[in-house]
Amino acid sequence: MLFVGKEESIKRYLPQAECIYLHYSDSNRDEYDNRLDLKIPIISVLDRLTEKIQDYNHLTNVQVGLFRLEIYDFSERVFQEALLNGYTHRRYDSPGSIYVKHYSDKLVIESPGGFMADITADNIITHPSLPRNKLIAETLQRLRYVQRSGQGIDIMYREMVSMGKPYPEYTVFNDAIRLTLYSVLEDEGFVRFITETQDKNMFTFSLPELMILRYLFENKTINLSTAKVLTQQSLNEVKHALISLEKYGLIELSGRVYMMTPSSYHKVKSDVQYTQDKTVTYLKSKSLILDYLSTHDSINNETIRELCRCTKKQATSFSRKMRDEGIIEMIGKSTATRYKKID
Template structure:
């Protein structure tokens, strides 16, 4: 079949149909009761672990003080069916015994594969887990952290320790995979651990409307609502859907490559990389945030990162980059201009001299400024050739300059004896210098 997408049509495959219609008929698969489950399938140790972790994460929470069965019921992890206590899908995945998960929901499996640097095709270690979500998170986090290397970055009197894979980034990425995977799909979640990257693959494509190009700002569409809500109430996430923000922010501020999402019809993969992309950028962000006593927004970090690599950015490019609206991009650009981080350069934005000096070099700033002047000079001379003269106002319109930038360019051209000022006040204009005629 074909499915309408804007003005065009695209193939609509059976696996996509089944996922969509299943989601419509069963709005929250994780909230369904498992009829075959019994109270014996509950692991009391997992309940204890959840409560202890909640106490550490939120000491003021009264949820952890509840009696075990009331605790599970309040979270929606257990429900009564015909007078008998049953686990929901989410309940099984948070407090079920491993044997019970294997028996009742065997596809809820996470497979960890480790690859050596010398052989990227065949794994040298494997771990298969059919265990509660938090136990999986803890066990794999420990494995990742044990293998982490540390890079020390000196920032003034302070020293930053940047690890290959931030524990917070890895946990957010894995939590997202476990919370949003399609549990009706029989495939497992894979965590592939290479020296330079971790790839997390989970069954189930992106929910309707979400793509790699809007995943940062698109409102959360949880495939498993009860799992997402439980993670939120247990304080593993601050709010539903925030994990992608955290992953991007930590990766960018650590000078690492952007997280890489890839979507398939029935799966999503996320790659996070270990390499530090730009140490000077890391130092700059740390210094500025400490000086201002605030953290940059993700949009500001992404724009700054782009400018360190590309010199200039337009409003349209910034809008696409931050995956937001034009107004959101404009606000970020205005805030950064006000803070002296960037400045207007024609119809684009560039780093200020101070920022250039911090993240790149004054030589590059001077070079960029020189290129801007050369382009403006060519346009101004070409306009005068065709029209006889040019005004400050026309220069601003032609080159996208502010009034002061136009004045500076025109004065510099006068200093080079290319043009001369004729008249004064509003009637003033610039003509070709008699020396160049």
């Protein structure tokens, strides 16, 4: 009935299978100025609301080389996946309706029923798919309206991240879920960087790789534990993503944290910012070494590595800079090399 039933039949036998669309203007975000009450087959709802959202959808052109990349406020692919997820995972024993609230800066989709089993907003990307209504999910897959099981969330996140949008935002209640999709394009530079890199190297970033790059673009450095929580991946999977990005020449290890390489910085930021980040790392390490030498006669390379959480090469670089600055002196050779503070 949800796919081929007539409107009258759905109203009579499945009145809860309703989708209500509300549009809000910027001048009044508390009261809607347009409403649609839809008790019609799922595919018809999808077509009607896709058309409705497109009526208000603003287009931004991002110049990427000789081409222009078209980015809409709300991706049709993301919205359709989100709406169909609402139909697939909602509770049909609840009298509540699915609501689609359309603002200029966000789309809010609310559906009855909380997450299944132990799914949370913190593991939704990687948790195995558990459709509450398996028959609906299988029918949508056969009709090719959704991707194969478990791919919908990945698609939404990948599309939003690669288009420079904020992550989909889930708010969970005991009896409902709210999904918010924001329209803002946060940084065109990141979009250009991702598009150009993929086109030039003829590959597609995985979602964890995209999320790590996005984080580095905003926060400069990332460590292993932060990357694990961010991507919702296992430790081995996160390591694989970081190693891949290193092989691409996009990130590098600096101590115990990763940062973008000079060539990557040149594309999305500036050489000055890269130098500033490297300088901050050195200044922090120098401070730690000096604190250690205030209570010890000398320090060796191994201790510097443990103290500053850095590689052997970086420890050597730090000690060389401090010697060049006349702060410490080297004593001994080879494995017996130590460094003392110059009084």
